[in-house]
Amino acid sequence: MRWESLFADMEAQLAAGRLADVRADVAELARAERASITLAARARASIGRPVRVLVGGADVVEGELVDAAPEWLLVATSPVRRALVPVTAAAALDGLVTHAAPAPRAVKARLGLGHALRALARDRAVVRVRAADADLTGRIERVGADHLDLAEVDGRRGTWAVTFATLRAVQTG
Template sequence: MRWEALFADMEAQLVAGRVADVRADVAELARAERASVTLASRARASVGRQVRILLGGTDVIEGELVDAAPQWLLVATSPARRALVPTGSAIAVAGLEDHAAPGPGPVERGLGLGHALRALARDRVVVRVRTGDTDLTGRIERVGADHLDLTDLGGTGRGAWAVAFAGLRAVQTG
């Protein structure tokens, strides 16, 4: 009887050790999976949610996340207004889902910031371009690889501006 109890106890310890190893492996795999999640993939899973995007200082964009791609987020700030925010300009985002959407397909991966800006240029939409401490109002005339040309309608009398993508915080319509 003592031998049987001893063997049963040893077997229970082995099972408990295996369970602990499996739990540790699962936890490590979960941490590794979380480490591969991008802001853009969480944003794609959050389309339709109310979000707040901190662009710097007290500069915040709030509204419904309408669309998201690897390089940009589109937020409806009112029924008639939209803000296109480069993901690189988003310092912090509140309101995102905890989980991530599956990776983007080849078409979605190709929809960069330039593609979205070219659509605004094609439609001749008047936009407000937010850069750092400056806002410019005008129409996007051309979109290059790393900049856009904006015809100034804001009354500065300076003609067109070449605005580097690196300086964009948001492009607003409406």
């Protein structure tokens, strides 16, 4: 009887040790999985949700996340207004889900900031551009590799070359 109790106790200890090892492995795999999730993947999973995007350290773009790509976020700030926010300008986001969306289709994955800005240029839409600490209003005339040309429409005749590096948001509507 004594031997059987000893063996039963040893088996219970081994089972508990195996369970602890499995739990540790699961926790490590979960941490590794979370470490591979990109902000763009979380944003894609959050499409349709209300979000707040902190841009430039002080401005907040708030509304429904309409679309997201690796380089930009599109937020509906009202029924007719949209804000295109470069991911590099987003200091912080509130309202994202914790999980990731599946990888985007090949075409969507290649849609960079320049592609979205060229669509606005084609539409000849009047936009408000927030770059660094400046607010400019005009039409996007051209989009280069790292900048856009914005022709002012408020009575001035200037055309601003705005670098993507300083771009905080482009608002329409």
